[in-house]
Amino acid sequence: xxxxxxxxxxxxxxxxxxxxxxxxxxxxxxxxxxxxxxxxxxxxxxxxxxxxxxxxxxxxxxxxxxxxxxxxxxxxxxxxxxxxxxxxxxxxxxxxxxxxxxxxxxxxxxxxxxxxxxxxxxxxxxxxxxxxxxxxxxxxxxxxxxxxxxxxxxxxxxxxxxxxxxxxxxxxxxxxxxxxxxxxxxxxxxxxxxxxxxxxxx
Amino acid sequence: xxxxxxxxxxxxxxxxxxxxxxxxxxxxxxxxxxxxxxxxxxxxxxxxxxxxxxxxxxxxxxxxxxxxxxxxxxxxxxxxxxxxxxxxxxxxxxxxxxxxxxxxxxxxxxxxxxxxxxxxxxxxxxxxxxxxxxxxxxxxxxxxxxxxxxxxxxxxxxxxxxxxxxxxxxxxxxxxxxxxxxxxxxxxxxxxxxxxxxxxxx
Numbered sequence: 514x515x516x517x518x519x520x521x522x523x524x525x526x527x528x529x530x531x532x533x534x535x536x537x538x539x540x541x542x543x544x545x546x547x548x549x550x551x552x553x554x555x556x557x558x559x560x561x562x563x564x565x566x567x568x569x570x571x572x573x574x575x576x577x578x579x580x581x582x583x584x585x586x587x588x589x590x591x592x593x594x595x596x597x598x599x600x601x602x603x604x605x606x607x608x609x610x611x612x613x614x615x616x617x618x619x620x621x622x623x624x625x626x627x628x629x630x631x632x633x634x635x636x637x638x639x640x641x642x643x644x645x646x647x648x649x650x651x652x653x654x655x656x657x658x659x660x661x662x663x664x665x666x667x668x669x670x671x672x673x674x675x676x677x678x679x680x681x682x683x684x685x686x687x688x689x690x691x692x693x694x695x696x697x698x699x700x701x702x703x704x705x706x707x708x709x710x711x712x713x714x715x
Numbered sequence: 716x717x718x719x720x721x722x723x724x725x726x727x728x729x730x731x732x733x734x735x736x737x738x739x740x741x742x743x744x745x746x747x748x749x750x751x752x753x754x755x756x757x758x759x760x761x762x763x764x765x766x767x768x769x770x771x772x773x774x775x776x777x778x779x780x781x782x783x784x785x786x787x788x789x790x791x792x793x794x795x796x797x798x799x800x801x802x803x804x805x806x807x808x809x810x811x812x813x814x815x816x817x818x819x820x821x822x823x824x825x826x827x828x829x830x831x832x833x834x835x836x837x838x839x840x841x842x843x844x845x846x847x848x849x850x851x852x853x854x855x856x857x858x859x860x861x862x863x864x865x866x867x868x869x870x871x872x873x874x875x876x877x878x879x880x881x882x883x884x885x886x887x888x889x890x891x892x893x894x895x896x897x898x899x900x901x902x903x904x905x906x907x908x909x910x911x912x913x914x915x916x917x
Contacts, residue, residue: 553829565840567853573843575836587829594836612825616818619825623814626828627755627789633835634777634796638767640842641775641886651769684843 537605540598548596552608553585553622559602560660560672564595564681574682576629576636577672579660583625587612599672632659640684648683649693650715653703657713666704667714674711739807742800750798754810755787755824761804762862762874766797766883776884778831778838779874781862785827789814801874834861842886850885851895855905859915868906869916876913 537557540546546554546561554561556578563584564572577599578584584596587609612619632655639651661668676690683690697703704712739759742748748756748763756763758780765786766774779801780786786798789811814821834857841853863870878892885892899905906914 563836565836567840567844567849569846569849570844573840575839575843586833587826588833593840613822616821619818619822620815623821623825623828624789626825626832630828630832630835631788631790633832633839634765634767637777637835637838637842638769638775638795640839641777641884642769642772643886644771647769647771682843684845 537603540602540604542598542600544598546596546598546602546604548585548594550606550608551586551589552606553583553587553612553626554596554604554606555583555622555625556580557603557605559598559600561602561604562597562599562678564597566593566595572681573684574678576633577656577659578629579671581625583622583629636682640682645683645685645689646693646696648685649679649690649697652679652683653711653713653715656711661713664706664712667712669706670711670713673709739805742804742806744800744802746800748798748800748804748806750787750796752808752810753788753791754808755785755789755814755828756798756806756808757785757824757827758782759805759807761800761802763804763806764799764801764880766799768795768797774883775886776880778835779858779861780831781873783827785824785831838884842884847885847887847891848895848898850887851881851892851899854881854885855913855915855917858913863915866908866914869914871908872913872915875911 538546548554558580561578561584562574563576563578565575566572572595576584578596585606586594607618607622612622635655639648639655642648642651656670656674657668660671662671663669676687676694680687680690694703702713702715704714706712740748750756760782763780763786764776765778765780767777768774774797778786780798787808788796809820809824814824837857841850841857844850844853858872858876859870862873864873865871878889878896882889882892896905904915904917906916908914
């Protein structure tokens with residue numbers, strides 16, 4: 514059964530069954546998901562952060578992947594690329610030959626890759642903005658759409674972002690993110706809840 | 716027949732036949748390829764530049780697509796997105812239902828989308844670099860791999876880039892690109908040929 518055929522509400526029992534059948538791998542918050550093989554990974558639950566290594570700067574964040582969506586590549590084993598569990602996550606790995614054998618799976622993954630490409634292109638457009646304030650607002654707007662859930666005060670992001678996570682994604686320093694977050698909080702556009710999750714109010 | 720099943724060397728006669736059979740659309744250098752429908756476009760010949768519109772900054776370049784590779788989306792009609800022929804180009808449009816009906820096509824396009832995603836993620840990593848010199852070197856290295864052909868003096872890019880094209884892609888000004896290009900030329904790392912095509916010598 515394909516992951517996206519599944520109902521949106523996933524029961525604990527089903528997860529257990531999935532784990533037992535070894536379809537799903539669990540990674541705990543902060544763990545690196547080893548991308549030793551090529552292929553695609555589909556997120557079943559949680560949020561995965563994708564980083565790329567740059568010689569001159571170390572790791573930069575290139576995106577986040579939320580439930581049902583995919584990451585990875587069928588074309589090569591991209592060694593400059595690394596995936597970190599931002600929360601506890603369940604992921605399913607599809608090998609290239611498994612995808613080739615199964616047309617229904619290929620079509621589903623085609624849609625998912627297409628979605629991921631749209632998101633990646635959105636990230637290129639955000640990181641290309643000259644002003645750090647514009648990049649930050651662009652990023653928060655994207656994250657709101659990606660992993661925001663309505664709460665009384667606004668839209669809460671399901672994963673917890675540090676100022677450093679945000680800085681690594683929009684090519685600035687942690688200090689600058691802290692300053693711009695402060696400005697947004699003063700304007701009533703942003704707030705942190707008791708779990709230090711962002712609540713976006715615009 | 717799928718485009719990538721074709722031999723690399725495309726004869727003029729075949730192109731004519733293809734145009735007559737209305738598989739391929741020709742766009743002249745500088746023309747916008749209208750992305751009125753969703754679906755994927757495969758480049759048969761030439762180079763396509765992809766731009767995205769940002770409210771605060773106008774258009775930013777998000778990538779380039781070279782022969783056999785694809786652009787577009789099966790998931791939505793992305794209105795913030797525009798494709799410009801950087802050279803005369805032939806492209807083939809695949810509608811989502813055409814892709815769904817044809818498993819072989821779906822698998823081929825899955826690989827191509829995967830390749831395009833790798834390139835897009837590479838662009839995110841490049842645009843995320845803090846120093847403009849690093850962004851420019853990263854971009855030239857990527858373009859060399861994408862559309863470089865060996866010549867006596869180094870590697871020549873098949874499409875002609877203006878300083879503005881480059882500036883729009885790496886989030887800087889035309890003036891800065893001109894300055895950094897000057898530095899690279901002085902160091903013997905870069906040169907323009909008589910057609911003003913870049914020759915990369917590193």
